[in-house]
Amino acid sequence: xxxxxxxxxxxxxxxxxxxxxxxxxxxxxxxxxxxxxxxxxxxxxxxxxxxxxxxxxxxxxxxxxxxxxxxxxxxxxxxxxxxxxxxxxxxxxxxxxxxxxxxxxxxxxxxxxxxxxxxxxxxxxxxxxxxxxxxxxxxxxxxxxxxxxxxxxxxxxxxxxxxxxxxxxxxxxxxxxxxxxxxxxxxxxxxxxxxxxxxxxxxxxxxxxxxxxxxxxxxxxxxxxxxxxxxxxxxxxxxxxxxxxxxxxxxxxxxxxxxxxxxxxxxxxxxxxxxxxxxxxxxxxxxxxxxxxxxxxxxxxxxxxxxxxxxxxxxxxxxxxxxxxxxxxxxxxxxxxxxxxxxxxxxxxxxxxxxxxxxxxxxxxxxxxxxxxxxxxxxxxxxxxxxxxxxxxxxxxxxxxxxxxxxxxxxxxxxxxxxxxxxxxxxxxxxxxxxxxxxxxxxxxxxxxxxxxxxxxxxxxxxxxxxxxxxxxxxxxxxxxxxxxxxxxxxxxxxxxxxxxxxxxxxxxxxxxxxxxxxxxxxxxxxxxxxxxxxxxxxxxxxxxxxxxxxxxxxxxxxxxxxxxxxxxxxxxxxxxxxxxxxxxxxxxxxxxxxxxxxxxxxxxxxxxxxxxxxxxxxxxxxxxxxxxxxxxxxxxxxxxxxxxxxxxxxxxxxxxxxxxxxxx
Ligand code: AMP
Ligand code: ZN
Numbered sequence: 001x002x003x004x005x006x007x008x009x010x011x012x013x014x015x016x017x018x019x020x021x022x023x024x025x026x027x028x029x030x031x032x033x034x035x036x037x038x039x040x041x042x043x044x045x046x047x048x049x050x051x052x053x054x055x056x057x058x059x060x061x062x063x064x065x066x067x068x069x070x071x072x073x074x075x076x077x078x079x080x081x082x083x084x085x086x087x088x089x090x091x092x093x094x095x096x097x098x099x100x101x102x103x104x105x106x107x108x109x110x111x112x113x114x115x116x117x118x119x120x121x122x123x124x125x126x127x128x129x130x131x132x133x134x135x136x137x138x139x140x141x142x143x144x145x146x147x148x149x150x151x152x153x154x155x156x157x158x159x160x161x162x163x164x165x166x167x168x169x170x171x172x173x174x175x176x177x178x179x180x181x182x183x184x185x186x187x188x189x190x191x192x193x194x195x196x197x198x199x200x201x202x203x204x205x206x207x208x209x210x211x212x213x214x215x216x217x218x219x220x221x222x223x224x225x226x227x228x229x230x231x232x233x234x235x236x237x238x239x240x241x242x243x244x245x246x247x248x249x250x251x252x253x254x255x256x257x258x259x260x261x262x263x264x265x266x267x268x269x270x271x272x273x274x275x276x277x278x279x280x281x282x283x284x285x286x287x288x289x290x291x292x293x294x295x296x297x298x299x300x301x302x303x304x305x306x307x308x309x310x311x312x313x314x315x316x317x318x319x320x321x322x323x324x325x326x327x328x329x330x331x332x333x334x335x336x337x338x339x340x341x342x343x344x345x346x347x348x349x350x351x352x353x354x355x356x357x358x359x360x361x362x363x364x365x366x367x368x369x370x371x372x373x374x375x376x377x378x379x380x381x382x383x384x385x386x387x388x389x390x391x392x393x394x395x396x397x398x399x400x401x402x403x404x405x406x407x408x409x410x411x412x413x414x415x416x417x418x419x420x421x422x423x424x425x426x427x428x429x430x431x432x433x434x435x436x437x438x439x440x441x442x443x444x445x446x447x448x449x450x451x452x453x454x455x456x457x458x459x460x461x462x463x464x465x466x467x468x469x470x471x472x473x474x475x476x477x478x479x480x481x482x483x484x485x486x487x488x489x490x491x492x493x494x495x496x497x498x499x500x501x502x503x504x505x506x507x508x509x510x511x512x513x514x515x516x517x518x519x520x521x522x523x524x525x526x527x528x529x530x531x532x533x534x535x536x537x538x539x540x541x542x543x544x545x546x547x548x549x550x551x552x553x554x555x556x557x558x559x560x561x562x563x564x565x566x567x568x569x570x571x572x573x574x575x576x577x578x579x580x581x582x583x584x585x586x587x588x589x590x591x592x593x594x595x596x597x598x599x600x601x602x603x604x605x606x607x608x609x610x611x612x613x614x615x616x617x618x619x620x621x622x623x624x625x626x627x628x629x630x631x632x633x634x635x636x637x638x639x640x641x642x643x644x645x646x647x648x649x650x651x652x653x654x655x656x657x658x659x660x661x662x663x664x665x
Contacts (some may be wrong), residue, residue: 003044007051010041013055015156022152022218025048032074047481049638055127055148062149062209069141069205072130076166076225078120078137080300081283081307087262087477090284093306094258097286100295100303102339107287108255109234110264113307114220115278117201119147124164126157132205143204147171149213155243161244165226169246171456173200174277177216187437188516189329196278210280221246222283234286251275254287269310273344281309287418315348316386318343320365322353322397324404328433329513330421332400332410332457334384336370344374351380355417356399365394377612405429406468425563432458436465442517443509448490456480466509467567469495470574476609503530503577506583510568512558514551522546523555530568530578591664592620596629600643603657618664626652634660 017034021027027034033511042058045051049477084090089537097106119139122129131147135138147153150171173181182198193199199215206212216344218249224237231237235254242248250267254260265282272279286292286304292380295303318339325333325598334353340346362385369389374380402409403421405428410419421427435454439446446469462476472495474488501509508517515523526544527533533555541552558564559633572578597615599608599622606614611634612622623630626646633639633647633654647654655663 003048004051005187007041007044007048010037010044011053011056011156014038014041015154016059018060018151019154019245019334023148023154023245040368041610043607044243047602049602057155059155059508060149060151060213062145062213064209066143066145066207066209069143071139071591072132072142073139074120074132074137074166075122076120076136077133078118078140079297080137080167080301081303081305082298083281083309085309086312087258090258090306091200092446097295097303101291101477104291106257106291107233107235108258108261108274109238109252109285109287110255110261111238111252111283111285112268112272112275112279113199113283114170114172114222114249114279115218115280116170116215117197117204118168119204120166120168120220121147121153122164122166123157123161125162128153128155134537139206139609143171144210146204146206146212147219149209150217152247153219155231157244158241161240162226162229165224165229166472167221167241167246168223168225169221171200171204171214171217171219172196172277173203173217176276181215189327189331189511189513190516208324215300216662218277219247220277221248225279226347231288234289235287255284260409263488265308266578270607272310279310281307283307283480284492312373313339313344314371314383315343315347315371316371319364319366319370321367322364326403326405326421326427328430328511329332330427330430332419332421334399336364338372341372343372343380348372348374351382353382356412356419358419359397359399362558365397366391366396370573403427406481424561425465428458435466435469438509439469439498439513440509443505444501445500445505446491446494447490453491457632465567467570467574470499470571472578497574499577503528503580506571506577507533510564510571512553512656515555519547519551524580528580530572534565534568580641587665588617588619589620592618594619596621596623598623598626598630598633598643598652600633603634603636603638605657605661611660614660614664626650632660 009318014034014037016038017029019029021034034090038058041056045056045058063436081092083472084093094106095278098104101290118134119131120134121131127146128148128584131144133143135141136258142489146154175196178193178199179197187191198611199478203215203217204211221241222238222243224231229237231240235252238252253260253264255264261284268279268282274300284306286295291402292304297303319336320339321337322337325335326636327333334355336351336353339349339350353362355362363383363384364385367390369386371383371386372380373383399419400410403423405523406421406423406426408421408423408427412419421430424430435458436451438444439449439454448467454463457472457480458478462472463469472492474485477483477488477491478485494498502524504521507524507530508515508520523533526537536555537553538549538556541547541551541555568578591617599611599615602608603611615622615634628650630652631651633643633652634657635644636657639654644654646652
């Protein structure tokens with residue numbers, strides 16, 4: 001078997017599938033098939049560490065931690081762009097250019113201006129070498145590891161390409177992915193991100209590249225620099241980049257005159273809201289590289305390019321009232337109720353006012369005429385008050401002091417922007433919100449029960465917390481509005497069936513603040529039972545992989561509350577899974593309980609992952625490095641010399657895979 005060839009073929013195939021999916025939006029295999037192939041490649045690479053390639057598609061999942069990003073100097077400076085705001089500005093620009101060029105016929109490339117974070121990526125012999133942020137234009141941060149996790153960026157190029165070049169583009173977060181990320185944050189009671197641009201640019205500097213890998217980032221390319229490129233125009237450059245495998249938006253157009261540039265601008269000013277990502281303008285570039293060379297640069301920007309900024313769409317309307325929403329965690333959000341008005345293709349009736357500080361800053365009063373804008377945020381924003389239209393009798397807005405739902409006095413923790421209703425157990429939207437979270441799809445996924453029914457059950461006094469769900473009977477719920485025998489039975493069955501939901505999802509469902517799906521999995525795996533989690537100290541929790549102080553503190557607070565403990569106790573009695581049930585494995589034994597193993601080298605009978613799994617299946621633990629706590633080192637071929645020395649030094653027995661097989665047989 002020609003292993004190097006099999007591995008290379010798999011890599012090429014997976015690269016092509018990534019390209020089909022992330023660049024062309026035309027996948028040709030299912031996600032499942034893709035994952036299978038990736039797994040197969042991963043296993044082969046594990047068995048053949050000598051064939052490691054930093055640009056293999058398996059490296060996309062990330063996992064490197066960067067504490068300090070290294071500063072790197074750009075081979076070619078990254079300039080800014082001059083801005084223009086009107087057709088006159090652009091006409092003036094053309095006049096200036098033509099003075100230099102001598103009134104030659106000119107072509108322009110028109111592109112959309114993507115709103116994200118700019119990046120410069122270097123390719124050498126078709127392979128991604130490094131990726132650097134813009135920084136001050138002369139030097140930026142080395143974010144190569146993070147960039148490699150973005151799947152629309154090719155790690156290896158197709159076709160024929162220059163030996164070495166830099167390609168520039170914008171890292172963006174399309175609206176859909178952004179909203180999904182925010183939805184997940186809201187579900188765990190975290191504050192959502194404010195706009196896609198800042199979130200995209202913040203992502204580049206995350207220390208853990210596997211976190212970056214989880215974000216639905218994209219990279220849109222717009223410029224190539226280098227020597228001997230063999231490209232003559234900007235437009236050709238875009239096409240070349242597309243052929244090499246980059247994502248280059250198809251909206252770019254060649255214009256033969258400023259008139260055509262204006263047409264492009266007008267078209268996109270109107271249609272930009274239909275794009276899947278944010279644009280704040282158009283970039284117009286002199287097409288010919290020869291002309292570009294003649295024009296050169298000012299101290300800050302190329303003379304051959306110009307950004308045209310769209311006006312943010314703004315309308316004015318009347319503020320009818322302010323209402324206050326109470327979230328599942330008790331957090332209060334003020335919402336402006338507006339006289340309905342058309343804006344950026346939708347009818348706007350409401351706008352978020354964020355918090356008390358924002359209201360104070362705007363000094364917004366009921367009856368005011370306000371300017372509303374739709375920028376990066378999906379939810380429109382109130383920019384300012386039209387003071388010229390203010391009624392002289394308008395009263396200053398008093399922020400509420402009591403919960404609009406349960407009338408408890410609100411609290412505001414120092415350093416936090418939002419007010420809270422502290423009546424965790426008596427405030428209806430908090431109670432209903434928690435139960436709705438409990439039954440949601442990623443949590444207990446209770447079939448036959450939806451969010452509105454939860455409110456109905458609560459309002460009829462049938463449930464007050466999620467444990468109450470398990471005591472409901474068909475007779476109790478039949479009298480409810482629109483509840484037929486069949487749907488009542490379905491609901492009760494759904495609730496009963498949820499007792500099979502595994503511990504990790506139950507842990508997510510009970511809604512400990514900051515404990516999202518992933519954290520719940522980590523905690524469940526580590527502690528295995530709710531009792532162990534409940535008894536964990538703050539220190540203990542912080543020591544768990546990836547659990548920070550904020551989460552740890554929140555877990556402690558949750559269990560300090562007697563009401564919570566009581567609810568958990570009742571869930572336990574009803575038979576909800578509050579312990580991890582290890583999946584039944586016919587090969588599992590407890591022969592290795594209490595023993596810690598470190599695995600090193602290459603094996604014949606196992607892949608490294610299989611060996612690790614075999615250790616765990618038999619009750620043992622797998623350590624990552626040799627220490628005084630290591631009981632055995634399982635060594636294959638090519639064990640690292642440092643490990644060997646360490647094992648000898650600590651007198652840790654070194655065993656072969658055959659020894660290991662005997663141990664578990
Ligand atoms: P500004 O940050 O307003 O000076 O605008 C310059 C930035 O626009 C560049 O640094 C790029 O990051 C970004 N940009 C977005 N789309 C394009 C594009 N199509 N061509 C060139 N630059 C772009
Ligand atoms: Zn309340």
